Amino acid sequence: MTNGPNRILDEFAKLMTDAAGAAQGVRREVETAFKSQAEKVLNSMDVVQREEFDAVRDMALKARAENKKLEARIAELEAKLSKASGEVPEAAPKRSAKPSPKK
Known part of the structure; x- marks a missing residue:
């Protein structure tokens, strides 16, 4: 001690x-x-978790890329079709990359 x-x-x-x-x-x-x-x-x-947000964002980016590919393919096919039929191809309306803002 x-x-x-x-x-x-x-x-x-x-x-x-x-x-x-x-x-x-x-x-x-x-x-x-x-x-x-x-x-x-x-x-x-009802706040979304980050993981869920990232997953949906990735899906949206993939869908947007796929849409661009499909638009290009449709334009190419329409050009081939109009060339084969002898028609003058119509100019497709151009869309902006960003959606218009909501009011």
């Missing part, structure tokens, strides 16, 4: 170690409660 100031310092160090451990436990509990509450609020707002 230690005596004097060393014992007091040892007890103080043990007390501080225990307090730090308790503070970490409280911090973890607060973080868990905060995350749970934030997730609950986001779910009630």
